[in-house]
Amino acid sequence: MKVKVNKDACIGCGACAAICDSVFEIDDEGISTVKEEKVEDDKKQEVQDAVDSCPTGAIEVEK
Numbered sequence: 001m002k003v004k005v006n007k008d009a010c011i012g013c014g015a016c017a018a019i020c021d022s023v024f025e026i027d028d029e030g031i032s033t034v035k036e037e038k039v040e041d042d043k044k045q046e047v048q049d050a051v052d053s054c055p056t057g058a059i060e061v062e063k
């Protein structure tokens, strides 16, 4: 699957990186960024938890 962060929507709360730090990290500007756009399916649940926890719906997942 592919994972993206809508940088205009992200408020840099850090929830996604706390839940799934192998996929998300907070960049120098304090905004979440995806380390690797293509994510293995075994991380699906963690990514979904991050999506569910994001207060602004900034994380987009493409199957």
Ligand code: SF4
Pocket: 005, 009, 010, 011, 012, 013, 014, 015, 016, 017, 031, 032, 050, 053, 054, 055, 056, 057, 058, 059
């Ligand atoms: S959970 Fe959402 S708003 Fe918070 S840092 Fe991650 S992408 Fe940004």
